[in-house]
Amino acid sequence: xxxxxxxxxxxxxxxxxxxxxxxxxxxxxxxxxxxxxxxxxxxxxxxxxxxxxxxxxxxxxxxxxxxxxxxxxxxxxxxxxxxxxxxxxxxxxxxxxxxxxxxxxxxxxxxxxxxxxxxxxxxxxxxxxxxxxxxxxxxxxxxxxxxxxxxxxxxxxxxxxxxxxxxxxxxxxxxxxxxxxxxxxxxxxxxxxxxxxxxxxxxxxxxxxxxxxxxxxxxxxxxxxxxxxxxxxxxxxxxxxxxxxxxxxxxxxxxxxxxxxxxxxxxxxxxxxxxxxxxxxxxxxxxxxxxxxxxxxxxxxxxxxxxxxxxxxxxxxxxxxxxxxxxxxxxxxxxxxxxxxxxxxxxxxxxxxxxxxxxxxxxxxxxxxxxxxxxxxxxxxxxxxxxxxxxxxxxxxxxxxxx
Amino acid sequence: xxxxxxxxxxxxxxxxxxxxxxxxxxxxxxxxxxxxxxxxxxxxxxxxxxxxxxxxxxxxxxxxxxxxxxxxxxxxxxxxxxxxxxxxxxxxxxxxxxxxxxxxxxxxxxxxxxxxxxxxxxxxxxxxxxxxxxxxxxxxxxxxxxxxxxxxxxxxxxxxxxxxxxxxxxxxxxxxxxxxxxxxxxxxxxxxxxxxxxxxxxxxxxxxxxxxxxxxxxxxxxxxxxxxxxxxxxxxxxxxxxxxxxxxxxxxxxxxxxxxxxxxxxxxxxxxxxxxxxxxxxxxxxxxxxxxxxxxxxxxxxxxxxxxxxxxxxxxxxxxxxxxxxxxxxxxxxxxxxxxxxxxxxxxxxxxxxxxxxxxxxxxxxxxxxxxxxxxxxxxxxxxxxxxxxxxxxxxxxxxxxx
Numbered sequence: 051x052x053x054x055x056x057x058x059x060x061x062x063x064x065x066x067x068x069x070x071x072x073x074x075x076x077x078x079x080x081x082x083x084x085x086x087x088x089x090x091x092x093x094x095x096x097x098x099x100x101x102x103x104x105x106x107x108x109x110x111x112x113x114x115x116x117x118x119x120x121x122x123x124x125x126x127x128x129x130x131x132x133x134x135x136x137x138x139x140x141x142x143x144x145x146x147x148x149x150x151x152x153x154x155x156x157x158x159x160x161x162x163x164x165x166x167x168x169x170x171x172x173x174x175x176x177x178x179x180x181x182x183x184x185x186x187x188x189x190x191x192x193x194x195x196x197x198x199x200x201x202x203x204x205x206x207x208x209x210x211x212x213x214x215x216x217x218x219x220x221x222x223x224x225x226x227x228x229x230x231x232x233x234x235x236x237x238x239x240x241x242x243x244x245x246x247x248x249x250x251x252x253x254x255x256x257x258x259x260x261x262x263x264x265x266x267x268x269x270x271x272x273x274x275x276x277x278x279x280x281x282x283x284x285x286x287x288x289x290x291x292x293x294x295x296x297x298x299x300x301x302x303x304x305x306x307x308x309x310x311x312x313x314x315x316x317x318x319x320x321x322x323x324x325x326x327x328x329x330x331x332x333x334x335x336x337x338x339x340x341x342x343x344x345x346x347x348x349x350x351x352x353x354x355x356x357x358x359x360x361x362x363x364x365x366x367x368x369x370x371x372x373x374x375x376x377x378x379x380x381x382x383x384x385x386x387x388x389x390x391x392x393x394x395x396x397x398x399x400x401x402x403x404x405x406x407x408x409x410x411x412x413x414x415x416x417x418x419x420x421x422x423x424x425x426x427x428x429x430x431x432x433x434x435x436x437x438x439x440x441x442x443x444x445x446x447x448x449x450x451x452x453x
Numbered sequence: 454x455x456x457x458x459x460x461x462x463x464x465x466x467x468x469x470x471x472x473x474x475x476x477x478x479x480x481x482x483x484x485x486x487x488x489x490x491x492x493x494x495x496x497x498x499x500x501x502x503x504x505x506x507x508x509x510x511x512x513x514x515x516x517x518x519x520x521x522x523x524x525x526x527x528x529x530x531x532x533x534x535x536x537x538x539x540x541x542x543x544x545x546x547x548x549x550x551x552x553x554x555x556x557x558x559x560x561x562x563x564x565x566x567x568x569x570x571x572x573x574x575x576x577x578x579x580x581x582x583x584x585x586x587x588x589x590x591x592x593x594x595x596x597x598x599x600x601x602x603x604x605x606x607x608x609x610x611x612x613x614x615x616x617x618x619x620x621x622x623x624x625x626x627x628x629x630x631x632x633x634x635x636x637x638x639x640x641x642x643x644x645x646x647x648x649x650x651x652x653x654x655x656x657x658x659x660x661x662x663x664x665x666x667x668x669x670x671x672x673x674x675x676x677x678x679x680x681x682x683x684x685x686x687x688x689x690x691x692x693x694x695x696x697x698x699x700x701x702x703x704x705x706x707x708x709x710x711x712x713x714x715x716x717x718x719x720x721x722x723x724x725x726x727x728x729x730x731x732x733x734x735x736x737x738x739x740x741x742x743x744x745x746x747x748x749x750x751x752x753x754x755x756x757x758x759x760x761x762x763x764x765x766x767x768x769x770x771x772x773x774x775x776x777x778x779x780x781x782x783x784x785x786x787x788x789x790x791x792x793x794x795x796x797x798x799x800x801x802x803x804x805x806x807x808x809x810x811x812x813x814x815x816x817x818x819x820x821x822x823x824x825x826x827x828x829x830x831x832x833x834x835x836x837x838x839x840x841x842x843x844x845x846x847x848x849x850x851x852x853x854x855x856x
Contacts, residue, residue, distance in 0.1 A: 121828075121829075122828050122829065122830050122831065122835050122839055123831060126786050126787070126835075126838065127785060127786035127787055329779070330779070333778070333779050333782055333786075334786065336786065338782075339782060363842040363843050373776075373779050375736070376732070376733070376736050376776050376779050376780045377779045377780065377782060379736055379741075379742060379780060382530060383529050383530035383736075383737065383739065384529070384530055425524075425525050426524075426525065427525050428525065428526060432525050432529075435529065436525055439766040440766050
């Protein structure tokens, strides 16, 4: 048992002041230092910096770890141009996938305060590195199979990757499944994956309506994806519609991006799914930003995620929050700051089905300490905003162990 | 004479590759290393990092140095609420103005690659620190005098501050003048300051139409400024209109912010003035962003500036550019990236009347080196964007001397 006494604690959406936390693998109790010392006389007192905020570690629910090699080979500014650069450079990009780079990336992620990642595993090359990292992870084994002739073989290959990830399951490694997107997964495959997810009680994730090109394609088999598929396969047919896709998804799904969903789709999604929002990725790929006011209007929870280094310059959740503050310039600054902290902790934790994401009794001890430097606060409501603008993560704990 | 051989040079809006630069206090020549060695056989070869971009140092044309004490006493999110927090906390804020803090701030500014600052000196407390810093500076002695009874006395006080700054003039210290804003400077004072600027050939700057509150006040003596002035003086009258203000400004002026200027005002400004844009400050104070498409439409040059730490979390121009990329989400990513570099170098240099802001023969040797890490480029057009997203300034030169 250890006791720590930060100046501030972000707990259940509120800032607590001058309280202490007793923790082992999970958070045992929050109270005054004296009370905790009385209750746990043998607890070790952990020293931390003076002006510290203690909060749950960030839960980054959508990351592509395999594409962690820093590169400028991606074309930014337009989705299809970016996708073409991914396809054209795929041999080189996939050759650069290395355990060393992925491991370095995971260490940087931990250092920046993220204690849980939802990783999209596209090729299964990240499984061992993830297994060996102290980070908590939900591993979304992703399937792509857009063409009828790919349905059976790609599904079988995917099943064997899934099985490998199931063998690695442990307290901090949870297998899950992912449909790449409605434009790239044949309706038959989508149905099979969803059935499997329901049977095995797996979390599921899917990129959905990320670009105008995807919208045009799924609506009318037109637009830039027409050329894309003609070039790739010599024919161009969609193999699902948006309505079919959401009919298939009859279990809660993390819809990634969703910035081109229309109102009637949002209506249907409400109460069933949630949306993972990656503002930096959206801007770099030339996609419009998610309309957060609409999320509120339709009652759709949204969570913040970085996406991968193929469409971001870092995987730092505080950086993602800061950019969100400026990209969503119409959101009220202070309350949005607080909501961004929740969208990066308790909400994604719930979406991933994990008992983390808050400083609260009986929650697992995944937390971080943020140095607020010389900032003093006349009003505790200001702390989330200034944490995002100036905070520096200096200590990360996963399951009660400092990393 | 020294010669340096960066991998890339940003010169006159283009990326040059594998050329060298010979420089003393000014840039002597750009050419191949061999040609420069032949022409300047005694030049010393300077070593720099392998994957470096050499470019002009940033010119940050609008900074408040006096308010550099980090604090959360400012209320963010709404302009008048912020202004009230400035007024309410003024005794404490002004007490915290110290040479030490201002000097540290200037050193951080230099380290982040800014070689010239346009400093708004509100109280004259920054003059000595500026004089002793190796940074190049244009010192805008600012006047506030909104009320009729303040006209004479405040002008006299301001004149003596101006005179003090004139005594400090040297090659790197240029005195200049500033009107705080149309809402806070009486028309008589504005006229006198403008006359003086024209006589002495001084650069002039003025916050203008920064907030909706200012717009309402100047248009119709209504809105939040009415209460503000009633509280401060027991009466509330504007002492200039927007039209009067711009009639008075019959010399080129750096209009700071200008985000609430209307089309007919922009029409008049075009060809006469330019606008300094501070995206972070605008967002933190709850003001709408400058419409950059309109700047282009009306042919008004705009330059990037950080404003002071009272409305920013850093004074780092690369950070300001990065935020601009995301706040202005509708601007084309790559070309906007390049334009941001120009808005932070050659355009503000010209606005300040200084022979800096480019890597080009006979320009003063104010330049920086940026480490591009392991980024390799298949296309030189991508360099400005990636410099803003990932570049790290590691060497700063002013007048040919490394700082």
